[in-house]
Amino acid sequence: xxxxxxxxxxxxxxxxxxxxxxxxxxxxxxxxxxxxxxxxxxxxxxxxxxxxxxxxxxxxxxxxxxxxxxxxxxxxxxxxxxxxxxxxxxxxxxxxxxxxxxxxxxxxxxxxxxxxxxxxxxxxxxxxxxxxxxxxxxxxxxxxxxxxxxxxxxxxxxxxxxxxxxxxxxxxxxxxxxxxxxxxxxxxxxxxxxxxxxxxxxxxxxxxxxxxxxxxxxxxxxxxxxxxxxxxxxxxxxxxxxxxxxxxxxxxxxxxxxxxxxxxxxxxxxxxxxxxxxxxxxxxxxxxxxxxxxxxxxxxxxxxxxxxxxxxxxxxxxxxxx
Amino acid sequence: xxxxxxxxxxxxxxxxxxxxxxxxxxxxxxxxxxxxxxxxxxxxxxxxxxxxxxxxxxxxxxxxxxxxxxxxxxxxxxxxxxxxxxxxxxxxxxxxxxxxxxxxxxxxxxxxxxxxxxxxxxxxxxxxxxxxxxxxxxxxxxxxxxxxxxxxxxxxxxxxxxxxxxxxxxxxxxxxxxxxxxxxxxxxxxxxxxxxxxxxxxxxxxxxxxxxxxxxxxxxxxxxxxxxxxxxxxxxxxxxx
Numbered sequence: 001x002x003x004x005x006x007x008x009x010x011x012x013x014x015x016x017x018x019x020x021x022x023x024x025x026x027x028x029x030x031x032x033x034x035x036x037x038x039x040x041x042x043x044x045x046x047x048x049x050x051x052x053x054x055x056x057x058x059x060x061x062x063x064x065x066x067x068x069x070x071x072x073x074x075x076x077x078x079x080x081x082x083x084x085x086x087x088x089x090x091x092x093x094x095x096x097x098x099x100x101x102x103x104x105x106x107x108x109x110x111x112x113x114x115x116x117x118x119x120x121x122x123x124x125x126x127x128x129x130x131x132x133x134x135x136x137x138x139x140x141x142x143x144x145x146x147x148x149x150x151x152x153x154x155x156x157x158x159x160x161x162x163x164x165x166x167x168x169x170x171x172x173x174x175x176x177x178x179x180x181x182x183x184x185x186x187x188x189x190x191x192x193x194x195x196x197x198x199x200x201x202x203x204x205x206x207x208x209x210x211x212x213x214x215x216x217x218x219x220x221x222x223x224x225x226x227x228x229x230x231x232x233x234x235x236x237x238x239x240x241x242x243x244x245x246x247x248x249x250x251x252x253x254x255x256x257x258x259x260x261x262x263x264x265x266x267x268x269x270x271x272x273x274x275x276x277x278x279x280x281x282x283x284x285x286x287x288x289x290x291x292x293x294x295x296x297x298x299x300x301x302x303x304x305x306x307x308x309x310x311x312x313x314x315x316x317x318x319x320x321x322x
Numbered sequence: 323x324x325x326x327x328x329x330x331x332x333x334x335x336x337x338x339x340x341x342x343x344x345x346x347x348x349x350x351x352x353x354x355x356x357x358x359x360x361x362x363x364x365x366x367x368x369x370x371x372x373x374x375x376x377x378x379x380x381x382x383x384x385x386x387x388x389x390x391x392x393x394x395x396x397x398x399x400x401x402x403x404x405x406x407x408x409x410x411x412x413x414x415x416x417x418x419x420x421x422x423x424x425x426x427x428x429x430x431x432x433x434x435x436x437x438x439x440x441x442x443x444x445x446x447x448x449x450x451x452x453x454x455x456x457x458x459x460x461x462x463x464x465x466x467x468x469x470x471x472x473x474x475x476x477x478x479x480x481x482x483x484x485x486x487x488x489x490x491x492x493x494x495x496x497x498x499x500x501x502x503x504x505x506x507x508x509x510x511x512x513x514x515x516x517x518x519x520x521x522x523x524x525x526x527x528x529x530x531x532x533x534x535x536x537x538x539x540x541x542x543x544x545x546x547x548x549x550x551x552x553x554x555x556x557x558x559x560x561x562x563x
Contacts, residue, residue: 162348168416171382174339178375184445192449200456207464221466
């Protein structure tokens with residue numbers, strides 16, 4: 001029993017005598033000490049802390065705030081102080097990067113804690129003093145050092161030159177007020193033809209009553225043979241070849257009264273009209289007309305004749321007012 | 323009372339528009355003013371101002387405020403009521419150039435017949451044709467003169483034109499509704515994100531598409547005649563609240 005106790009004491013002595021090289025070898029309470037960020041000093045040396053900040057500072061741009069630690073034994077274990085939660089830093093800076101970036105070099109025992117910050121106000125800027133606690137492994141105790149405060153001058157932010165708004169030139173012009181949509185009511189589509197139709201019928205009725213002769217003329221002109229003959233005659237000039245009038249006259253007789261096409265000469269026409277029991281005076285008029293036209297057509301010198309007598313004859317036969 | 327009147331006057335979208343034009347050298351300030359103006363014009367539309375100028379100004383202000391989907395929406399609303407309005411058509415064409423459509427893809431065509439022949443045009447032609455037709459008939463009935471056909475024939479031709487134009491416009495109105503995209507989106511070959519893209523480029527906000535079908539949260543759209551694909555319904559502009 002006594003031997004076991006002696007062995008345990010020896011083991012404890014041996015453990016405490018071995019220098020501490022890692023934070024985990026410290027007790028849990030020691031690891032949570034205020035302002036201790038896990039830094040152990042190189043044997044026989046003390047840790048130096050230094051603030052570094054850009055010389056030219058503005059309130060519109062970010063700057064790099066660096067806390068440099070030298071003579072750090074466990075460079076890979078050092079934690080960054082939480083600057084963003086410290087009131088003195090919040091007062092000084094409008095923007096504090098969190099967490100900070102850590103760079104370390106174990107060969108030269110240097111740790112750099114880099115934080116992007118943006119000064120809050122223009123004028124004099126003081127980087128607050130930072131308390132930094134570290135552990136001395138050989139002395140087996142904690143040591144406190146301070147990163148000395150730093151003063152810089154901050155210039156006011158220079159506003160970037162405004163960028164003009166681009167766009168189609170027409171878009172920058174406010175359109176003058178216009179009227180509202182004037183849609184055509186659907187009933188108007190039906191009302192218009194009805195009204196115009198009624199108007200047309202009214203005009204026709206009025207015309208028939210006001211001009212009975214015109215009405216009679218219109219009624220007779222519904223007969224196609226009459227209409228065609230008068231239409232053709234109206235289109236002719238004052239003097240035309242006799243054969244043209246003869247053709248119109250013969251076509252009229254054929255289509256209106258059923259005269260045969262073969263009745264070309266005055267005698268043939270007279271026979272045909274006689275066969276059709278045509279009134280004598282009309283048959284005479286028809287024969288004389290064709291004889292007159294043939295005389296002009298087949299005479300020694302071809303003559304041009306007026307269509308007026310033929311038109312008057314047809315109008316007289318049809319009872320049309322001339 | 324005077325204060326209230328001043329307040330009302332200062333809230334007019336025209337003032338915001340003018341302010342935006344004045345602030346043109348500063349993009350951010352101008353955009354804020356144009357956004358206020360666009361909101362004001364939209365309010366006027368909701369309160370019953372359906373004039374073509376209000377739609378034009380709403381779209382222009384929204385476009386200058388960077389709200390292109392809303393601008394296309396405003397121009398489209400205007401053209402729906404004023405299909406033949408030259409300024410609205412020109413504004414929409416200019417905005418489409420800003421939006422940028424994928425290569426070889428043309429914007430949704432405007433309704434060709436409807437945008438060229440207004441209802442008033444058709445009505446005037448209809449009345450004129452009716453007058454010619456019935457006037458010619460009237461003349462022919464009373465005189466039996468063949469020259470009346472020189473009135474009857476154009477009248478018939480005019481009525482036929484009105485009929486055909488109306489049929490074409492009715493056919494255009496039966497086409498699917500045009501929607502506007504509110505966010506950049508990839509047109510896909512199927513109704514899911516796992517389907518491959520239909521086009522090599524992303525569709526930009528403000529792009530007009532014709533809605534064909536809907537399935538779940540996805541919509542089948544036609545971008546250009548023949549360019550059909552699927553996109554999430556959430557990417558479609560839902561209009562103005």
